[in-house]
Amino acid sequence: MIDKQDKDNQQPLMVTIRCTVFNHERYLRECLDGFVMQKTNFRFEAIVHDDASTDGSAAIIKEYAEKYPDIIKPIYETENQYSKHDGSLGRIMREHTHGKYVAFCEGDDYWTDPLKLQKQVDALENNSECKICFGITETMTADGKPTGSFFPSSFEHIGNTITLEDFCREQFTHGQWFGHTSTFMYSKSLDDIRNQLLKTVFKDFPYGDITIVLTGFLYGKGYFIKDTMSRYRLNSGGFNTMMKKNTDKAIAVENKLILGMKAFDEYTEFKYHKHLQNRILRSECIKEYLSGGNNALVYLKPKYWKFAKMLGAKSLVLMILQTVMPGPYYFLKKKLKGH
Template identity: 30%
Template sequence: MDFNKFKELYQKKEVQHFQHQVTSKPLVSVLVQAYNHEFYIKQCLDAILAQKTNFDFEILLGEDVSTDKTREICLEYAQNYPKKIRLFLHHPANKIRVMDVVTGNFNAFYNLYKARGKYIAFCEGDDYWTDPLKLQKQVDFLEIKSDFALSYHRFEEKFEQSSKKIEQLSLEQPKQDLNKNELSALIYHPLFSTVCFRNYLKDLPEEVMQVINVDSFLLSMLGTFGKAKFQSEISASVYRRHPRGIWTRKNREIQLLTKILLFKNLVSYYKDKSLTRNFQSNLKNTRKMLLVLYLKSGMPIKAVRLIPKLL
């Protein structure tokens, strides 16, 4: 769907655009989604503003009706950096619910649709980059390697108020170039805040709107366009793990259910038979894992309801 169709389906209230003086033809659009990031958003934005490039870039900052001082901070930055920041102030009526959970999907997709750059980079409002040449290095590579859809780099996890329970969720990261199949089939999964990709995703399918693992869906789509380059020369960005983070709050059942929803929607989206079979297999295996969890956790009713979907 294009932007007009997206707004027709999901925008209940007009998004407020803060006044800016950003160039109309940036080479890179950096997309930042902010929600209840009062203690982190300044570090995120400062690191992006510190990027040293020989090209123009824009920062699309979506503030998603935070309950803390995040919106106030975003307004301050938009006022101080009118030539860099395009601030979008969202309304709670536009939030998209998935699995009965209020998500930031509308905010993220609105940013993506409004991006004007040839290349796109993401950074969540509670993460931050450490290499001031990150964008320059990624764009330099992509400008000369047209068969690569994206590049990515290392990241480090920063645990705040950490506990053993949270630390067990530590992410694995690939550290090599990925071919189209490895990326599109989600065999390997670069962290989205390390990625810089070509702006191929101008039309988005309905299926991606209805998942929680949006980054996984988008990475799979990008893999159909080209390969992924791992740039070891870029300093690791920081992926923050804290009690407010979405994945640190989810128990094992919810994690598996979100994966099941992702694979179901990817099966629905793809027409390519090999990718469809891949995600059908992933779907079946994840349902088996959920069945085992239900049996071990003493939830026989849920287990019985799941069995027909495995047959």
């Protein structure tokens, strides 16, 4: 195993890690430590892209790049690329990706398994029909405390080899977030294909991670390793945090998701129509909930019962209590926090 890679190692580059960073100073060391601790029998690199951060992120990246020049390959922007919404960020990352496989981890998440890359490369090399690989992710609070929840939340019924039908059932019908981006690894050969699909079939998808997975499944199977490999930070100021604070944007995202699901349904000749329709209905439910001022009573409508079940009895009761009796709800919430 190669613990700290030799600068003069002439082995073929097997994995490129894509790490996007924006104002992640508070969390970034954990993320970069997760890269440099990897033990492999192959070469890998981490493209760490700082998108014009205004905190100390760039200085931390520079420190790690100087200490681990064979692994950390920095890109420093003077202008934020993500905010352009013109594909420039994706283009830059693709141009700097040279490995046979691509792995992902954003700057506020981190890997916990030092054998993550080795396990995934072995899985993909030994299962040629698989084009994408996942593991298990544990969630944590913004300050790094484990929440005790995982993605996927249940996996005993899931085998190691996953088909597009399996993914659509788990993700779109059962509402289970099948895998988190921080555990994805997929064949770089799919990069150009996904880029073209982003201009057509996937142009309305608001979540890039779904398009990564769907591209992998369109051209092969997935391999699921039942090991916890990473931690995902909740409410750390990213896209999903922003969505919770802006109702109009959240509704706009659901509208885009509906369009994306319909386009993908047509592209796959309606083979997964049942699952995609379930996801469209869930988006309609979320839109109705948000547009009604977070009115949880919408979940009592018969057509939305399946989504109420996904929330769980405790969450649903609390949401309804907040809707119909906000005074007692906030009193109870305050009392519970006091203990």
